[in-house]
Amino acid sequence: MKHPNHKNALCLENVRLFHDGSKLFELNVNVQPGEVVTIMGPSGSGKSSLLNLISGFLPPSFSFTGRVVLDDVDITDADPAQRKVGLMFQDPLLFPHFNVEENLMFGLPAGGSHHERCNKVRAALDAVNMADLGRRDPLTLSGGQQSRIALLRVLLSEPKALLLDEPFSALDSGLRGKVRDFVFSQAKAKKLPTLLVTHDHADADMSGGQIITI
Template sequence: MPEENGALCFENVVITRGGKPLIALDARIEPGDVLTVMGPSGSGKSTLLNFAAGFLPPAFSAKGRVTIGGEEITRLPAHERHLGLLFQDPLLFPHISVEGNLLFAVPQHVRGRKARRERVAAALAEVELDGFGPRDPATLSGGQKARVALMRVLLAEPRALLLDEPFSRLDPDLRAQVRRLVFGKARERGLPTLLVTHDAADAESAGGVLVKIGDPA
């Protein structure tokens, strides 16, 4: 529930490559708010997400801390940070059903097959995909895949969301619908959210603070 979540903070974070500063961020994202970092390709947006998530490539160096609810997560292994990530592609497992994809994300503290399947059914109903559990992911439309990917992230009970241009592969009309869904669910659950994008319309839809990086001089 929202009251269990805390702010996601980037405290004097500086990421460099080969000794050259790439991106710097000092920001606080309150539960339910969205901070957008906008810039062109190669400006360091995804690298910032990788640092927060615990996947910073060895070619980069970083200073500073990332905290959630006052707890530093920077030194934790990726799987202990409890961050939800959405990417440009839904990244659904192609060899298992929609239900199987979602069951994969249900936390271990939910015991028993019946209880776990009920969680999945409720998640599908929440995004108007009742009865889609047995479906092969390959049979889903782009918008349906995006909704399944979102609910898979939310079922894992993340403490914050990291969004890496998750709307960029959708057509314009569908993009607007999925934006509203993602930002609405983040607000409902009180999740601090970091969005990186090159699209000004994404930033406008997100609301909140906008940080621009990599602008031409």
């Protein structure tokens, strides 16, 4: 079903989330292309569950009403694989048995020759000055490097929206700002509507977008 406005935006329309029948929150928000909207709230308030709702992985103990519209398409009941939503977590979740290039290759949509896929991955690494990391074992990378590779893998999947679930919280203070700047700059450069879940006020302040407390 088409939605008449909000081209390229992520729109939560009258979304109410319930856990075991009890309402956690209600949201109406439009996240515009390149905008980072931050969701803050205490543990148990439903922040991460909101991302599960949007991506199609809400556990059965939760229920919701309302609609999720992405790029003018109602994805509320769509199969998770068809939603075109990219997820980045606190843990980079890189495959230890793949090198960096192979990890990134995993993120690419199906299609194209092996040569073409390798070229896409190498171009992505080169664009962010990480070309020398392609053959590395991901476990030999620093935390900041792993986070950057995790984001590149998400971006190579060609999402239409980006969901960030506490992605900087495992990093030390020195790295946190650098990785945060990298993630936000990539989201804006790709014009992705981005929803950030965090406990950290600095993350929220640096996002430059609306901050919503639930």
